[in-house]
Amino acid sequence: MIALYRTGTGPLHRLAAGPKLLLFAVIALTLSLLAPTLWMLGAALALVVAVYAVAGLGARELGRQLWTSRWLIVIMLVPQLIVLPPVVAVANTGRVVAIILLAAAVTLTTRVPAVIEATERGLGWTRRFGGNPALVGLVLALTITTIPVIAGFATVIREAQAARGARMRLTTFVVPLLVMSLRHADDLGDALAARGVE
């Protein structure tokens, strides 16, 4: 599995996943509640640049993330420019882009297993109401290990069909994929039962 994580040793990488996610949530909420002014936009963009610099992600990564959001920016900005004052339109768009870039910074600096652990810990309170945080963690981790297995089935089916010279169609691809995958699910369920998961 190729996660979006970038290796690094900056302060944002070292910050524990739980507090980092909480901090992001607070900043995102604050940004979305502020009035759409150029001051707000300037502060938001300065924060984004500072976060990427401190995290050691650098200007290139920031540029790459911006490039990924280019259509989003066009889709949001153009209609707003027609119906709203330009300052408000630009500030509104910049606000959403800043929040998306900050969310990307969290994603880029946090390993997925660390986030799963933080999720399990964060769900600790649900035990009182019959929740099972360990099970949530298990399901997430199991899915991550299962994705390459299903992707392998998909490759086998494509290669088998290509070898027979069959034309690739969605139905003739997905039906065998579902059959192979759901058989695998039954094996997986039995394996879990054999290991005494509850």
Add this chain to the structure above:
Amino acid sequence: MTTRRPAALDLRDLARIVVFAAIIAVLGLAPGIPVFGSVPITSQTLGVMLAGTVLGAWRGAAAVLVVEVLVALGLPLLAGPRGGAGVFVGPSAGYLIGWIVGAFVIGAIARAGSRRPVWWRTAIACVVGGILVIYAIGIPVVSAVTHLPLATAAISSLAFVPGDLLKVVIATLITQALWRAYPAAFRRGRA
């Protein structure tokens, strides 16, 4: 057969949720497959529809939820490939919530009454849950995030309706074919 114990976890159900989440992820990672000639479509929402028709309401919605939690945690599992917490604060956030509710509604309609999938009920389920429900949740969020009037946001989403109708047809064909090839896939657990 599993013994009926309320609140007991059915591990086969759990495994099906895990595997279907992986299927939805793989369908999103696969490049667009040409259907009916040369129009490529991404098959991720097809995966959402199939989760409902094959797994039923609760398990189908759970499978979609698992994919989205993994996306939020930082895996690029959405078509594109896109991922990370950012997609849940952008305009597409409503559609992603709509997928979960949509899979539930599809399962509830498609699996109501009988165990055997009936083609017209599957098709209706996919139109209602896979198109109407998803757009009903997605469009207001697009409107709120982009500050566009609701009507403008609705009109700009119309471009995706033909592709979605095509996916309804394909999801129905696949569901019927799967019933003939592997009826055990539709095994009803709890829920």
